[in-house]
Amino acid sequence: MFRSALRASNIASRSFTKRTFTQSTIARAIAPASLRNFTDEELMLKDAVARFAQDVIKPKVAEMDEKEVMDKAVIDGLFEQGLMGIETEDEYDGANCSFTSAIITIEELAKVDPSVSVMCDVQNTLVGTVVRKYGSKDLKERILPRLATNTVGSFCLSEAGSGTDAFALQTRAEDKGDHYLLNGSKMWITNSGEADVFLVFANVDPSKGYKGITCFVVDKSMGVKVAKKESKLGIRASSTCVLNFDDIKVPKENVLGEVGKGYKYAIEILNEGRIGIAAQMLGLAQGCYDIAMPYIFERKQFNTRIADFQGMQHQYAQIAMEIEAARLLTYNAARMKEEGHNFVKEAAMAKLYASVVAEKAASKAIEWCGGVGFTRELGVEKFYRDAKIGAIYEGTSNIQLQTIAKLIANEYK
Amino acid sequence: MLASRLSSKLPQIARVSSSLTRQALARNYSAMKMAVPSISEHPTSLYAFTEEELMFKDTVARFAREVVQPRVQAMDDAEKMDTEVINAMFENGLMGLETEGEYGGAEASFTAAILAVEELAKVDPSISALCDIHNTLTNTMIRKWGTPEQKEKYLTRLATDTVGSFCISESGAGSDAFALQSRAEDKGDHYVLNGGKMWISNSGEADIFVIFANVDPSKGYKGITAFIVEKEWGVQIAKKEKKLGIRSSSTCVLNFDDVKIPKENVLGKVGDGYKYAIDSLNEGRIGISAQMIGCAQGAFDIAVAYSHERKQFGKPLSSYQAMQHQFAQVAVEIEAARLMTYNACRLKEEGKPFVAEAAMAKFKAAKVAEQATSYAVEWMGGMGFLRETGVEKFYRDSKIGSIYEGTNNMQLETIAKILLPKYK
Numbered sequence: 001m002f003r004s005a006l007r008a009s010n011i012a013s014r015s016f017t018k019r020t021f022t023q024s025t026i027a028r029a030i031a032p033a034s035l036r037n038f039t040d041e042e043l044m045l046k047d048a049v050a051r052f053a054q055d056v057i058k059p060k061v062a063e064m065d066e067k068e069v070m071d072k073a074v075i076d077g078l079f080e081q082g083l084m085g086i087e088t089e090d091e092y093d094g095a096n097c098s099f100t101s102a103i104i105t106i107e108e109l110a111k112v113d114p115s116v117s118v119m120c121d122v123q124n125t126l127v128g129t130v131v132r133k134y135g136s137k138d139l140k141e142r143i144l145p146r147l148a149t150n151t152v153g154s155f156c157l158s159e160a161g162s163g164t165d166a167f168a169l170q171t172r173a174e175d176k177g178d179h180y181l182l183n184g185s186k187m188w189i190t191n192s193g194e195a196d197v198f199l200v201f202a203n204v205d206p207s208k209g210y211k212g213i214t215c216f217v218v219d220k221s222m223g224v225k226v227a228k229k230e231s232k233l234g235i236r237a238s239s240t241c242v243l244n245f246d247d248i249k250v251p252k253e254n255v256l257g258e259v260g261k262g263y264k265y266a267i268e269i270l271n272e273g274r275i276g277i278a279a280q281m282l283g284l285a286q287g288c289y290d291i292a293m294p295y296i297f298e299r300k301q302f303n304t305r306i307a308d309f310q311g312m313q314h315q316y317a318q319i320a321m322e323i324e325a326a327r328l329l330t331y332n333a334a335r336m337k338e339e340g341h342n343f344v345k346e347a348a349m350a351k352l353y354a355s356v357v358a359e360k361a362a363s364k365a366i367e368w369c370g371g372v373g374f375t376r377e378l379g380v381e382k383f384y385r386d387a388k389i390g391a392i393y394e395g396t397s398n399i400q401l402q403t404i405a406k407l408i409a410n411e412y413k
Numbered sequence: 414m415l416a417s418r419l420s421s422k423l424p425q426i427a428r429v430s431s432s433l434t435r436q437a438l439a440r441n442y443s444a445m446k447m448a449v450p451s452i453s454e455h456p457t458s459l460y461a462f463t464e465e466e467l468m469f470k471d472t473v474a475r476f477a478r479e480v481v482q483p484r485v486q487a488m489d490d491a492e493k494m495d496t497e498v499i500n501a502m503f504e505n506g507l508m509g510l511e512t513e514g515e516y517g518g519a520e521a522s523f524t525a526a527i528l529a530v531e532e533l534a535k536v537d538p539s540i541s542a543l544c545d546i547h548n549t550l551t552n553t554m555i556r557k558w559g560t561p562e563q564k565e566k567y568l569t570r571l572a573t574d575t576v577g578s579f580c581i582s583e584s585g586a587g588s589d590a591f592a593l594q595s596r597a598e599d600k601g602d603h604y605v606l607n608g609g610k611m612w613i614s615n616s617g618e619a620d621i622f623v624i625f626a627n628v629d630p631s632k633g634y635k636g637i638t639a640f641i642v643e644k645e646w647g648v649q650i651a652k653k654e655k656k657l658g659i660r661s662s663s664t665c666v667l668n669f670d671d672v673k674i675p676k677e678n679v680l681g682k683v684g685d686g687y688k689y690a691i692d693s694l695n696e697g698r699i700g701i702s703a704q705m706i707g708c709a710q711g712a713f714d715i716a717v718a719y720s721h722e723r724k725q726f727g728k729p730l731s732s733y734q735a736m737q738h739q740f741a742q743v744a745v746e747i748e749a750a751r752l753m754t755y756n757a758c759r760l761k762e763e764g765k766p767f768v769a770e771a772a773m774a775k776f777k778a779a780k781v782a783e784q785a786t787s788y789a790v791e792w793m794g795g796m797g798f799l800r801e802t803g804v805e806k807f808y809r810d811s812k813i814g815s816i817y818e819g820t821n822n823m824q825l826e827t828i829a830k831i832l833l834p835k836y837k
Contacts (some may be wrong), residue, residue: 020416035674052536075523129447143781158795162725163725163728163794163795164446164725164794165726168725169725187795188795230799231799231800231801232798232799232800232805233790233798233799233800233805233808233809234798239603267471301586301587301588301589302589302592309822311822311826312822312826344580359787363496363812366657366812366816367815367816367820367821369820370816370820371582371587371590371611371612371816371817373655374657374658374812374813374818375655376655376656376657377652377654381656384657385657385809385814388787388790388791388798388805388808389798391790391791392790392791392794392795392797392798393795396791396794397791398733398735398736399790401735
């Protein structure tokens with residue numbers, strides 16, 4: 001089969017071949033495997049996280065959602081289990097695991113509570129990774145162990161006037177010789193209610209446009225003010241706040257990476273972060289499916305189990321298929337990143353698709369459970385509310401489409 | 414007359430219309446398996462309304478804006494309907510829409526009721542549900558099957574100051590409504606009611622309950638009888654549900670513990686309750702349809718207006734082509750759902766079969782409401798996800814459309830059952 005494909009590609013023109021095969025990188029591998037393969041370490045982590053989610057998080061999900069507050073015991077538990085520095089090297093007190101391990105963790109947490117999942121996702125794939133990749137040794141030594149063991153971190157890019165147009169940010173950092181003076185504000189900042197470390201993107205030289213954007217590591221004690229906590233539709237226990245910076249002095253040694261390179265770091269990190277959100281959405285879809293399915297095998301009407309009606313059978317088969325497709329897109333993007341391939345398009349596809357599937361699965365799960373699905377007691381409706389954020393943060397669905405289109409268009413030049 | 418006027422301009426059409434009989438029309442339209450078209454002097458579009466209907470629409474729209482809008486968020490947060498709003502509903506004649514004037518009603522058409530439900534839902538689907546259920550289920554049951562004494566006694570109260578409820582579902586009887594277990598024992602001069610109901614809308618505020626119970630389980634569903642029950646006779650609210658959406662609409666579990674119902678409170682004929690239930694729910698479906706299209710439109714209106722204001726990359730969101738196409742797509746869907754709703758409504762008024770059309774309208778409208786509100790949240794970005802903007806509430810409210818007054822699957826069952834025999 002492969003040989004005839006080779007023959008066919010030889011016959012076809014060079015440009016045709018180029019178009020067909022640059023859709024996704026084909027690489028030689030010693031032992032190609034299905035996406036159902038994991039290392040021992042990854043499987044152990046998956047089990048541990050699933051157990052933690054059931055034992056510690058599940059009993060508190062409803063209350064955290066009603067109160068719109070993350071339970072401190074849950075946050076402590078995340079640190080104790082080593083889930084807040086998954087990829088961080090062990091010299092910095094991290095778990096030293098693979099990127100896929102982080103993805104699996106985010107997925108398992110989301111099956112029980114997408115709010116806790118996003119806290120873990122932002123901590124690992126945004127905050128932790130930016131410091132690991134672009135931080136000086138000094139900065140890494142100062143910050144990474146804290147992030148891995150006891151300090152929640154926040155990634156502060158968005159502002160009221162700059163959402164999708166992230167680089168239109170207005171927060172200013174003035175060079176004062178031995179420190180920078182930070183003024184401005186941020187909006188939509190996840191984890192900011194609990195965080196003590198903030199990665200803040202500010203412009204040191206607006207005349208340079210986005211090339212003045214610089215990333216700063218700001219400690220809360222330097223004067224970060226949480227101005228407003230948003231009341232949201234979903235992921236209610238995840239704090240989403242407005243932050244104000246009023247003449248905050250940031251020491252020069254807290255510049256992360258190079259001055260003026262902040263925009264690059266932001267783009268690169270959000271590409272990775274997308275796979276994290278895909279994993280969150282994937283877990284969400286599976287989580288609500290797993291609540292609804294046993295219910296429909298118990299509930300009877302017309303002396304028949306709901307699950308036994310043919311109309312229902314086709315519906316749950318459809319959803320299972322879509323969750324599987326979302327899973328493959330997500331895991332594949334994760335492995336491509338680990339293998340060093342260009343994964344930007346695949347990450348965008350995974351995030352977009354998984355967020356659509358999450359909403360669809362949650363919507364169906366409510367319907368399958370009838371009136372009970374509409375009550376807050378059963379727990380399924382929460383996933384429907386939580387799902388909606390997947391199409392908005394870390395790049396709206398329209399932006400994902402734009403990214404994918406741009407990359408495809410390049411292949412046709 | 415029409416034919417001769419046409420004949421001068423369009424000879425072919427005149428020839429056709431003068432020779433076709435009703436049966437021939439039916440044969441020619443055999444491909445259309447639904448309602449057989451009929452000849453009318455003045456066929457119109459579905460956007461033609463009587464003066465009275467338009468006045469109703471305007472009045473309710475204004476009422477929704479002025480009285481309901483300022484209280485929507487507070488009612489949703491508290492999960493409670495504001496009594497001032499309910500009082501205002503009565504004062505404005507919105508609680509006896511089709512009820513005859515002699516009972517204090519507005520004596521308006523079914524379409525006027527549908528328009529009222531739609532306009533209310535554009536602002537608050539919870540209030541719309543209260544109005545819809547009170548009118549199209551409770552009021553209609555008594556108007557259709559009540560004795561003159563019952564109408565005198567109850568319709569007036571329902572039109573002027575008392576909220577009504579419609580109680581059929583139970584924990585073991587949802588889609589399989591006729592598996593209900595509530596029992597009404599004939600004790601000679603009264604019935605004794607025992608059992609419970611679940612998922613009962615308006616029950617937190619209601620004082621008049623239309624309750625379906627079985628007087629003779631050995632007859633199966635043919636023992637089901639409708640009763641008019643007053644709260645003070647012993648209807649207990651056992652539990653108020655905490656919901657995803659339409660939070661301020663009370664949805665409760667009811668208990669009946671040896672409740673005595675006087676014989677004169679049997680509604681219609683003993684054992685015919687199941688018929689009345691089916692009948693009411695067929696009409697009620699059009700009401701829910703209207704609620705859903707109002708929900709979709711309400712969210713759409715907020716989000717699209719926002720898109721002209723919000724700029725990114727120096728341009729309003731509404732200037733991006735992909736956004737424009739999305740708006741257009743959703744507008745198409747809302748339009749389709751609206752036309753299905755209005756058409757089912759007119760078919761019913763014309764006395765034509767409308768059951769399949771009503772089921773189709775409800776099925777479609779519920780889907781469109783969810784789709785439109787989901788998009789509306791996305792179009793507004795982070796702002797759409799906040800409770801203060803008001804759009805996410807429509808997304809939560811829309812979900813009930815595919816569940817109550819017949820789940821999506823039940824609508825499909827109904828449609829298929831009516832459609833398939835036409836192909837034999």
